Amino acid sequence: MDNQLSVGRPTILDVARVAGVSHATVSRYLNKRAYVSEQAATAIDQAIREVNYVPSRTARSLVNRQTRAVAFVVRESPTLFFTDPNLSKMAIGANAALSAQNYQMLFMIIDSEQSAARITELIGGGFVDGVILVAMSLNDPAAQAIANTPTPAVTASVPLPDSLVPHVDTDNAGGIETLTRLLHESGFHTIAHLGGPEHEPAAILRHAGYKKALGPAYDPALVDFANQWELEAGRASMRRLLAAGPEIDAVIASSDLLATGALDVLAEQGRRVPEDVSVSGFDDSDWALRAHPPLTTVHQDSYRIGEELAEVVLRQIDGEDLQGFGRIIPNEVVWRESSGPRSDAS
Amino acid sequence: MDNQLSVGRPTILDVARVAGVSHATVSRYLNKRAYVSEQAATAIDQAIREVNYVPSRTARSLVNRQTRAVAFVVRESPTLFFTDPNLSKMAIGANAALSAQNYQMLFMIIDSEQSAARITELIGGGFVDGVILVAMSLNDPAAQAIANTPTPAVTASVPLPDSLVPHVDTDNAGGIETLTRLLHESGFHTIAHLGGPEHEPAAILRHAGYKKALGPAYDPALVDFANQWELEAGRASMRRLLAAGPEIDAVIASSDLLATGALDVLAEQGRRVPEDVSVSGFDDSDWALRAHPPLTTVHQDSYRIGEELAEVVLRQIDGEDLQGFGRIIPNEVVWRESSGPRSDAS
Numbered sequence: 001m002d003n004q005l006s007v008g009r010p011t012i013l014d015v016a017r018v019a020g021v022s023h024a025t026v027s028r029y030l031n032k033r034a035y036v037s038e039q040a041a042t043a044i045d046q047a048i049r050e051v052n053y054v055p056s057r058t059a060r061s062l063v064n065r066q067t068r069a070v071a072f073v074v075r076e077s078p079t080l081f082f083t084d085p086n087l088s089k090m091a092i093g094a095n096a097a098l099s100a101q102n103y104q105m106l107f108m109i110i111d112s113e114q115s116a117a118r119i120t121e122l123i124g125g126g127f128v129d130g131v132i133l134v135a136m137s138l139n140d141p142a143a144q145a146i147a148n149t150p151t152p153a154v155t156a157s158v159p160l161p162d163s164l165v166p167h168v169d170t171d172n173a174g175g176i177e178t179l180t181r182l183l184h185e186s187g188f189h190t191i192a193h194l195g196g197p198e199h200e201p202a203a204i205l206r207h208a209g210y211k212k213a214l215g216p217a218y219d220p221a222l223v224d225f226a227n228q229w230e231l232e233a234g235r236a237s238m239r240r241l242l243a244a245g246p247e248i249d250a251v252i253a254s255s256d257l258l259a260t261g262a263l264d265v266l267a268e269q270g271r272r273v274p275e276d277v278s279v280s281g282f283d284d285s286d287w288a289l290r291a292h293p294p295l296t297t298v299h300q301d302s303y304r305i306g307e308e309l310a311e312v313v314l315r316q317i318d319g320e321d322l323q324g325f326g327r328i329i330p331n332e333v334v335w336r337e338s339s340g341p342r343s344d345a346s
Numbered sequence: 347m348d349n350q351l352s353v354g355r356p357t358i359l360d361v362a363r364v365a366g367v368s369h370a371t372v373s374r375y376l377n378k379r380a381y382v383s384e385q386a387a388t389a390i391d392q393a394i395r396e397v398n399y400v401p402s403r404t405a406r407s408l409v410n411r412q413t414r415a416v417a418f419v420v421r422e423s424p425t426l427f428f429t430d431p432n433l434s435k436m437a438i439g440a441n442a443a444l445s446a447q448n449y450q451m452l453f454m455i456i457d458s459e460q461s462a463a464r465i466t467e468l469i470g471g472g473f474v475d476g477v478i479l480v481a482m483s484l485n486d487p488a489a490q491a492i493a494n495t496p497t498p499a500v501t502a503s504v505p506l507p508d509s510l511v512p513h514v515d516t517d518n519a520g521g522i523e524t525l526t527r528l529l530h531e532s533g534f535h536t537i538a539h540l541g542g543p544e545h546e547p548a549a550i551l552r553h554a555g556y557k558k559a560l561g562p563a564y565d566p567a568l569v570d571f572a573n574q575w576e577l578e579a580g581r582a583s584m585r586r587l588l589a590a591g592p593e594i595d596a597v598i599a600s601s602d603l604l605a606t607g608a609l610d611v612l613a614e615q616g617r618r619v620p621e622d623v624s625v626s627g628f629d630d631s632d633w634a635l636r637a638h639p640p641l642t643t644v645h646q647d648s649y650r651i652g653e654e655l656a657e658v659v660l661r662q663i664d665g666e667d668l669q670g671f672g673r674i675i676p677n678e679v680v681w682r683e684s685s686g687p688r689s690d691a692s
Contacts, residue, residue, distance in 0.1 A: 067468070096457070099455075099458060099460070102460060104464050106453065107452065107454075108450060111442070114445070114448060122415065
């Protein structure tokens with residue numbers, strides 16, 4: 001904290017000298033990043049006590065030439081970055097948590113392959129101490145390249161494939177499970193699922209929540225997966241669902257955008273919402289509020305997700321090993337007109 | 347400096363040697379930052395041709411250890427950063443223009459005195475090659491400290507006080523002048539001005555536009571300045587205007603937010619808008635659209651302002667001296683229900 005002023009304060013160089021090991025070994029040991037022999041560990045522990053070394057974040061910042069900057073990288077359209085309320089709340093939550101620890105958050109937008117390469121290079125080159133990554137698709141090579149630089153990272157998503165980068169995510173399965181139960185309890189009995197792209201982890205988890213809630217009543221004929229997280233894909237999926245099971249009285253879509261596509265098709269085909277069919281989504285985005293009628297959906301606490309993302313990245317900067325770590329944030333169902341009046345039949 | 351990387355490529359050291367001047371003189375000449383004698387200029391031009399020296403941005407990036415990053419620093423509430431459409435469009439425009447030149451834009455939010463100090467230190471320490479500064483108030487010491495680091499800077503505002511930092515701004519005076527003329531032509535004759543804080547340059551310029559449009563009909567009794575750019579200040583100012591000149595048939599407020607305060611007070615006092623009094627603002631922010639009735643206002647091309655901000659900062663990074671430079675971006679009046687039907691009486 002004040003080590004600029006305390007000239008005589010011991011550093012890890014002093015620890016290394018007393019322990020008779022290299023500065024790099026002390027650093028590895030303190031940062032818990034790699035193996036150090038038991039002998040070296042004992043010597044370092046002893047030396048730390050002997051020279052009265054106190055590691056502090058600011059001290060480490062000076063030793064390691066840290067920048068005290070954390071990147072918040074978004075792989076989304078720039079417009080969405082500013083208009084999607086979940087994304088902006090997440091960014092504001094992360095900014096507040098980082099700022100409180102005197103870390104500067106840098107928002108960066110990937111808007112082209114060139115910018116992806118540029119950002120990967122900046123982050124890999126030690127421009128920042130850590131990175132929070134928000135990406136639409138996990139199969140995106142740019143996202144993976146950034147997450148896999150040696151810089152401490154965390155993703156706002158399900159786990160990245162073949163990666164131990166820690167992640168913070170909303171409870172995808174639990175949110176849809178609760179929603180399915182509430183609809184069932186409100187008297188809907190032929191509940192279809194309009195899933196997201198079949199191999200996307202968020203879509204897989206949401207479908208699992210739906211399946212778990214229905215238990216033995218689960219019927220694969222009432223499930224269809226959109227091939228993209230896009231409006232038109234939601235429409236196509238809704239058409240397939242209606243063709244396969246015209247008797248459905250509720251549709252649980254895997255996102256508000258897909259649910260909006262479902263509303264379009266139901267309107268086309270003269271089915272009233274919510275009188276004939278209930279429709280619900282996931283995200284509680286602007287799509288949910290602007291839909292006609294407004295959508296029942298799963299609300300994420302995006303500000304809190306942002307704070308948790310900041311915490312996970314700061315803990316790694318502080319030397320904790322969080323490989324493979326995941327934190328699931330609870331969410332809640334918001335009941336709106338697209339599901340009609342809520343009646344608890346249980 | 348650059349010999350490490352560009353082995354065979356001529357450098358400005360070669361140019362300096364051949365021209366028989368110092369490296370610093372060549373640099374000054376190339377960067378057009380300061381005076382170089384005509385004799386030196388001729389010798390340098392000759393030497394450039396002789397050694398076949400080609401300045402390039404990338405070469406200079408290596409020479410000067412540039413980061414190819416430009417900060418976009420916002421001194422606003424974090425929430426506003428994501429909800430104010432002008433601010434987000436400005437940021438997206440700047441990001442696109444910088445990205446096209448392979449510069450990475452870093453959004454940073456000043457949310458505390460500590461963050462102001464942190465950002466000033468990052469920017470003053472060469473963390474970025476340039477900075478775009480968006481600040482609510484020009485008297486803000488944090489804004490001035492950032493703008494006055496040696497890093498090339500530009501402000502999205504009227505000129506900073508006592509500073510030669512270049513600026514890009516909407517046409518404050520011209521926008522209000524046009525609006526005042528249009529209202530006058532539509533049959534409003536007792537047009538009051540609810541100005542912004544009296545010593546704020548934007549408020550001064552907007553008031554000047556109003557005064558110019560009215561010419562000899564200008565009446566200082568119909569002018570009041572809010573003491574802050576805030577809703578409550580707009581309400582207080584509107585109350586003073588009504589007390590001083592109850593016969594007014596139009597109010598031109600210096601911002602949409604102040605105009606919203608005016609609407610509140612007019613509603614309180616039973617004056618109908620637009621039947622009894624026309625109300626207009628400036629900014630075309632969400633306040634204008636969400637007002638009842640929606641506000642006539644001055645629309646800024648914020649995306650273009652963002653692009654111009656990027657251009658001004660890049661030109662300085664490229665070595666141009668733009669001290670004291672200002673660029674004024676035209677805007678346009680958007681006529682809405684708060685002014686009633688538009689009738690051109692001219």
